[in-house]
Amino acid sequence: MLTVRFLNQDDVIACGGADMAAAVQDIENVFALHARGDVVLPSKTVLRWGGIESEYSHGRINAMPAYVGGDVHMAGIKWISGFPKNPFTNGLPRAVGITILNDPDTGVPLAIMDGTLISAVRTGAVTGVAAKYLARPDSEIAGIIGTGVQSRTQLRALKVVLPALKEVKAFDVDRGRRERFAEEMSADLGIEVRPVNSAEEAVRGSQVLVTATTSKEPVVKAEWIEPGLFYSAVGGHEFEYAVADRASKIVVDNWEEIKHRGSQTLCFMHREGLLPDDRIHAELGEVVIGRKAGRQSAGEFILFASVGMGLEDVAVASRVLRTARERGIGSDLVLWREPFSK
Numbered sequence: 001m002l003t004v005r006f007l008n009q010d011d012v013i014a015c016g017g018a019d020m021a022a023a024v025q026d027i028e029n030v031f032a033l034h035a036r037g038d039v040v041l042p043s044k045t046v047l048r049w050g051g052i053e054s055e056y057s058h059g060r061i062n063a064m065p066a067y068v069g070g071d072v073h074m075a076g077i078k079w080i081s082g083f084p085k086n087p088f089t090n091g092l093p094r095a096v097g098i099t100i101l102n103d104p105d106t107g108v109p110l111a112i113m114d115g116t117l118i119s120a121v122r123t124g125a126v127t128g129v130a131a132k133y134l135a136r137p138d139s140e141i142a143g144i145i146g147t148g149v150q151s152r153t154q155l156r157a158l159k160v161v162l163p164a165l166k167e168v169k170a171f172d173v174d175r176g177r178r179e180r181f182a183e184e185m186s187a188d189l190g191i192e193v194r195p196v197n198s199a200e201e202a203v204r205g206s207q208v209l210v211t212a213t214t215s216k217e218p219v220v221k222a223e224w225i226e227p228g229l230f231y232s233a234v235g236g237h238e239f240e241y242a243v244a245d246r247a248s249k250i251v252v253d254n255w256e257e258i259k260h261r262g263s264q265t266l267c268f269m270h271r272e273g274l275l276p277d278d279r280i281h282a283e284l285g286e287v288v289i290g291r292k293a294g295r296q297s298a299g300e301f302i303l304f305a306s307v308g309m310g311l312e313d314v315a316v317a318s319r320v321l322r323t324a325r326e327r328g329i330g331s332d333l334v335l336w337r338e339p340f341s342k
Contacts (some may be wrong), residue, residue: 002339003332003340005321007113013329015323017117017316020156022176023125024132028288031129034254035285038069039311045261050267052263056216059083064310067104068318076314084214092151094214095119097167099317109335111321118320122312124153126253126284127210127232130304131160133287133294135208135230139177139246140166143202145220146213147172147181150234152188154210159189162208168193173200200224211238218265222246227299234306238265244269248300249281258307266305 007015007160016022033039047059065077082098087094097115099263102108131139139162144151159165168185172178179194185193196202203209203224211220212234220231222242233239244250244266252258252266255277259267269275282292284304295302324330 002335003107004106005111005113005330006318006323006333007111007324007330009114009117012114012320013323014326014329015320017320018121020121020125020153021160021298022319023316024128024157024160026319027122027125027312028129029070029072030228030251030309030311030315031285031288032234033068033070033072033285034309034311035036035289035291040075041254041257041309041311042066042068043257043313044310045307046261050062051214054172055263056084056214059085062312064221064308066314068311072315072318073075073104074101074318075104076109076310076316078263078313080246084330087148092268095149099315101306101314101321109229110328111324112319112333113317113320114306114328115317118151118316122316123150123171123234123306123308124143124155124309126306126308126312127154127234127304128161128304129288130232130284130306131158131208131230133284134249134304135162135297136228136298137162138164139207140164141206141228142168142208142210143204143206144168144170145172145199145209145211145238146235147174147178148212150212151181151210152185153192153231154212154234155185155189158208158210159220165208166191169196169202169206171196183324187265208232208263211235213238214220215285222226225301227236227301229301230295230304231302233238233265237265237268239265241265241269244275244303246301247303249302250279251282251302251304252280253306255280255283255304256310257309258305264307265307285332
């Protein structure tokens with residue numbers, strides 16, 4: 001008999017899926033393994049109903065397979081949708097997904113679990129790892145543009161890696177949304193999170209900036225950027241080309257995958273001949289293992305852009321599965337009692 005462990009979202013939470021400090025450690029390990037080549041990472045496949053622009057109106061579903069080596073030694077895939085109208089018209093999260101894990105030695109599926117929470121947490125943790133190496137360690141003020149679910153995990157990750165953080169300025173085009181975010185995250189993290197009235201106000205005076213929006217037009221202008229800023233661009237086309245031109249260093253999670261995905265500002269610049277490959281200072285894993293330098297001075301403006309990799313979901317989900325096995329959490333689904341053929 002072959003069984004597969006099923007973990008719903010409550011199970012994932014009970015097994016540490018929402019533990020941001022643990023997720024940051026998972027993701028830091030993943031970037032090190034990525035830089036050393038101990039991973040297998042096919043390009044993500046995107047199912048969409050039209051061109052790239054249709055993702056902003058209708059939505060898309062991503063398939064993200066990966067194998068993570070090292071002490072993780074796990075294969076898997078995330079199958080996740082992103083439908084921007086869901087929160088407003090369907091009462092659903094924008095992103096809904098599942099993660100499937102497979103034994104890399106036999107190919108047998110081991111687990112099926114909620115991937116919505118894991119995806120949000122691991123994306124926040126990516127910015128957390130980047131901030132650990134690229135932000136000023138004494139950063140006290142952060143700006144957040146976009147106040148959806150993703151911005152919550154981004155902020156939790158920043159709080160893990162930047163202990164001096166004491167103030168957050170939050171902007172969203174929806175006033176009520178930014179006010180609720182500020183109230184809830186202030187209580188959650190025990191620091192001052194306050195709503196501001198413009199994207200410019202969120203940027204100016206901040207040492208750390210995160211944009212996590214679904215905007216089709218740039219929301220960050222180069223003239224707002226101040227020396228010493230660490231900026232993590234999580235969404236698509238969120239900043240003017242001139243922002244990248246001003247960067248002391250540009251660091252990415254995976255440059256080839258950013259180009260393959262084709263939906264982010266840096267990719268647009270590259271396609272137009274405005275951003276040669278050698279303008280990319282490093283991939284984050286190279287910084288994590290010390291192959292390339294991170295922040296070298298307090299005055300550097302460092303831009304970080306990430307496209308997301310299935311490696312990250314597999315790593316976090318693997319830890320969740322180990323905990324589920326140890327604690328007897330989840331349900332075993334019978335895939336077969338006797339295989340159809342051998």
